[in-house]
Amino acid sequence: GMDSWKRMGQSVPGIQTLNFNDMDVDAMELFANDTYKKFTHLMKLYKDKNWPAIEQLRKRVDNFRRLIPMFQDLKNPNLKKRHWDQIRNILQVEFDESDPGFTFEKIQELNFIKFAEQIADISNAATMEVGIENQLTIIRTTWEDQELNLEPHKEKGVFRLKGIDDLFTTLEEHQNILSAMKGSRYAQPFMEEVDYWEKTLGLVLEVLENAMIVQKNYMYLENIFSGEDISKQLPKEADNFEKIAREWRFVTRNMAKVKIAIKACAFPGLMRTIKNLIHGLELILKALERYLETKRRVFPRFYFISNDDLLEILGSSKRQENIQHHFKKCFDNIVKVKMQRQQYYNRMEGFGMISGEDEYVAFSKPLLLEGPVEVWLSYLxxxxxxxxxxxxxxxxxxxxxxxxxxxxxxxxxxxQLCITASQIQWTSDCTKTLLQCKSMERRAPLKRLKKKQMQVLLKFSDAVRSDLTKLQRVKIVAIVTIEIHAKDVIERLYKSNTMHVQAFEWLSQLRFYWDKDIHDCIVRQTNTYFVYGYEYLGNSGRLVITPLTDRCYITLTTALHLYRGGSPKGPAGTGKT
Incomplete structure (x- = not known):
């Protein structure tokens, strides 16, 4: 027992002269804790001997042990000269931390321990500052050689920015890091650099965001003005676009030459130029919008067509065939118009319309397809x-x-016309029959009418079994659907004892008349009245008409009669279409 503490007593003085730079604080800490434990044990062992030496040594070790955290702070590898200057400032003494005479003893002598708390703060700050310094280094190395990805666009000498999204992601990340630094007290020593990068990256982001707007609008308008037609219609805008294109060529060529993002975005006056380009392009887009509006006024169905499609249509006044695939966006079921160039006058004429099911209806007279598209579409x-x-x-x-x-x-x-004619025929048959019922005061005529209706249906069902083309079959199935409903209505009139034309059971039906005074087809239901619309529907299939469908018809015709619209909603398969 005795030698062990003799040895300790000697090793403590050994530390006194140890140079600060050679200290191994971790080893010192281990040694101190270990020794302290041993002394505590010795004190218990020799309690009754009452040797003051043990107690004194134990105190020395304990004092030494308490110095350790401060030494750990002083040994922080992140302490720079500015931090040692701060420590000198606090202690109000001069010393040189790298000097061989800067020993354990000297540190005690200068009373460092009195300022342990402030030293801990300085040491902690040094660690935090290194973190910030490292982040700044990452930002600096990223942007010092970050290039913009510009590739030539078509043959016009304009370059286009590509893959810019990753760049935006990095920019935003770095800007967040910088603004977090702004709020940290540890960034004080680097404020100048933080400010510089904040400004620089802010500018890069602003320039690139705006350049992307110019690029998008430039590419969109370039396609539009590359055709003759629109340029002729909007000569002033076409000229302005040419000027903008020249300017944009200059800007992108420069950016491509410089390549490095932070330099390319920092041209004096670049931001102002880009803002002017955006403004110029916006004026052209507005003029374009106004031009399209005038066309939509002439042929209102253009309101249902997107700007891009509309521009394609307007740009094809000389190439009428190019417009074919747009017809179905303006008409319910005109998919094509049969067109032929008339040799003698060398002009395009339309001879008939073709539906999606390939039904052909010849026009009453040929249609001249020359001149402004919107005008001849109105004629169509x-x-x-x-x-x-x-x-x-x-x-x-x-x-x-x-x-x-x-x-x-x-x-x-x-x-479509066969169905309409059948419906006119059925309405007039029913009307005659109901008048007969009223004069006879019996419902027998309705029974006869039902029999007649059944014969019509039998004729059609024989036809369905025969050898038909696809178009003929669709046609017969559609008319059968309508005729079956007609039969159901006659049955319902009979069952409900309807005997006169004013009965609601009859008035609530959708009824088609041929009005001899105006030579036109009239549609009535309840108290509403419409002239048939003659929109070409082709040969679309008809859905089965249920009593629910009929009630929806009543609601919708009433809505139209009141200049309202309607929108059926409900579960699938209930007959909304």
Whole structure:
């Protein structure tokens, strides 16, 4: 026991002269804790001997042990000269931390321990500052050689920015780091550099964001003005666009030459130039919008067409075929117009319309497809209506003479008009029958009418079994759907004992009339009245009409009568379409 503490007594003085730079604080700490434990043990062991030496040594070791945390702070590898200067300032003494005479003893002598708390703060700050310094180094090394990815766009000498998203991500990340530094008290020594990067990256972000706006609008408008048509319509805007394009060529060429992002974005006056370009492009876009608005006024169905499609349509006034695939956006079911160049006058003419099911309806007269698109599209809309109205007269007349052979009759005419003619026929049959019922005061005529209706359906069901083209089959299935509903209505009138034309059971039906005074088809339901619209529907399939469908018709015709619209909603498969 005795030698062990003798040895300790000697090793403590050994530390006194140890140079600060050679100290191994961790080893000192281990040694001190270990020794302290041993002395505590010795004191217990020799309690009754009452040797003051042990107690004294133990105190010395304890004092030494308490110095350790401060030495750990002083040994912090992140302490720079400025931190030692702060310590000298606090102690109000001069010393040189790298001097061999700067020993353990000297540190005690200068009373460092009195300022342990302030020293701890300085040491902690040094560690935090190194973290900030490292982040700044990362930012500096990233941006010192960060290049912009610019590649030539078409043959015009303009360059376009590519893959800019990753750059934006890095920019935002670094800006967040910098603004966090702004709020940290440990960034004080580097404030100048933080400010510099904050400004620099802020500028890069602003320039690139705005350059992307110019790029997007430039590329969009470039496509539009590359065609002759729009440039002719908007000569002033086309000129302005050329000027902007020249300017943009200059800007992007310079950026591509410099390559390094922070330099390319820092050209004097660049931001102002870009802002002017954005403004110039916006004026052109507004003028374009106004130009499209005038076209939409002439042919209002253009309101349902996107600007891009509309520009393509307006740009094709000489290439009428290019417009074909846009028809279905303006008309319910005109998918194509049969066009032919008339050799003698060398002009394009339209001869008929073709539906999505490939049904062809010839126009009442050829349509001239020359001049402004919106003008001849308006004529097309009128001609569609005129043609269907003219044909409806023919189809009705033909039905009257072929009332027994409807299966032959339907093959020769457009499906939509056959259905309409059938509905006119059915309405007039029902009206006559109800008048008969009223005068006889019996409902027998309705029974006869139902029998007649069944014969019509049998004729059609035979036809469905025969060898038909796809178009003919669609046509017959659609008319059968309508005729079955007609039969159901007659049955309902019979069952509910309806005996006169003013009965609600009859008035609530959708009824089609041919008005001889105005030579037009009229549609009535309850107290509403409409002239048939003659929008070409082609040969679309009809859905089964249920009592619910009928009630929706009543609601919707009433809404239209009140100049309102309607929008059916409900679960799937209930007949909304």
């Amino acid at each position: 809309e009128d001609l569609m209506r005129i043609t269907l109205r003219d044909q409806l007269k023919v189809v009705r007349f033909d039905l009257k003479s072929n009332i027994r052979s409807r299966d032959r009759w339907i093959m020769e005419h457009p499906g």
